[in-house]
């Protein structure tokens with residue numbers, strides 16, 4: 001039996017690894033893979049040029065496989081709108097309708113508005129007040145990620161299918177510093193030394209974090225497990241799509257699964273017994289994003305996946321609906337109402353620390369020294385942040401609660417939706433890859 005044949009509970013929830021394997025590999029993975037190849041999901045808008053806010057000495061990686069091909073302007077389907085929240089689209093359509101139905105032409109209307117300066121000012125004061133209340137509301141919502149400025153000149157579309165996540169050769173001090181900073185400076189530490197030995201608290205190393213997390217409260221452990229699950233997923237992909245040198249020194253290098261690399265990273269004998277738990281953390285992260293999709297299903301079903309091609313848009317909506325129906329029927333969802341229980345000052349403090357720590361990790365992604373790794377790192381952290389935003393939004397946090405489709409206050413941008421589905425797609429593909437390694441090892 002391969003060490004990667006995991007069994008039993010995912011931990012911190014009642015769900016079993018076997019039921020997630022079956023749900024993912026038989027149902028979710030095939031639908032999701034097909035959906036993510038569609039135009040709506042394959043183009044991700046991102047700023048890869050943002051400078052690292054924490055250290056300045058990290059040179060950008062020159063490895064060939066770190067290079068990202070960004071889309072030239074004419075390669076992006078032109079009808080993908082930059083901002084496509086439901087209300088903005090509605091406002092835009094309403095404005096265009098009024099403009100078209102009005103007797104005046106555009107020029108006349110502008111001239112009249114210039115003349116009616118006073119009235120104009122009154123309207124915009126009202127609008128300003130409305131914007132202010134929206135802003136105030138938005139500021140009360142937890143902001144999990146430092147989101148790239150949609151209007152920056154450095155925002156570029158990337159075709160994710162042309163830039164797959166795979167082995168890049170990014171290793172050594174640069175990624176080590178990123179992972180160390182994430183675990184040692186941004187994951188939670190226990191306040192007291194409950195017998196962890198000298199290596200606890202602010203000096204805890206990545207390796208000891210693993211043991212420390214077991215003894216922490218649920219919220220802090222969830223934070224660690226989410227990050228560890230993401231780390232597992234990234235490392236599985238580099239093992240699954242690994243670049244081998246040409247055979248016998250002739251011909252071309254080629255991409256294939258690398259079982260030995262996978263074993264080195266996850267075999268308990270080679271990882272101080274931590275490998276299987278790291279794999280379990282992947283299932284846990286998957287379960288969290290699965291629950292977020294279930295909770296946001298009614299909102300996502302009425303969203304509209306607009307690209308301008310009616311047939312394509314209909315097919316994508318149908319695919320999304322089918323996927324969400326499967327997800328909603330899953331009986332063993334994570335119950336987020338177990339988190340941040342009670343409205344005490346301590347809980348509120350813990351919640352805001354949780355958000356702040358996560359947002360810091362989203363900033364660290366700008367310090368990744370390999371563009372390809374940075375692209376997928378930013379996308380997956382934004383996707384996870386979007387999942388957390390969904391879980392902590394809405395009236396109630398019970399397992400049956402949903403983000404109401406009519407809830408005007410809850411909005412996801414197009415970029416957040418693309419990130420959410422693609423991040424979940426990465427976790428789904430990692431679970432599928434474990435099955436491949438299981439077969440290769442047997």
Ligand code: FAD
Nearest residue numbers: 166167168169170171175178206228231232238278373377
């Ligand atoms: P690392 O993976 O760097 O891990 C460092 C230490 O963390 C380990 O020694 C171990 O103690 C601990 N650890 C490892 N896994 C876990 C886990 N799951 N949970 C808890 N602790 C753990 N490389 C690519 O080839 N392609 C990519 O697309 C890619 N994307 C990346 C994205 C980001 C954001 C980062 C930071 C790195 C990325 N890398 C990528 C690099 C890759 O993750 C490794 O850092 C690299 O392969 C070196 O691996 P390593 O064996 O030194 O251990």
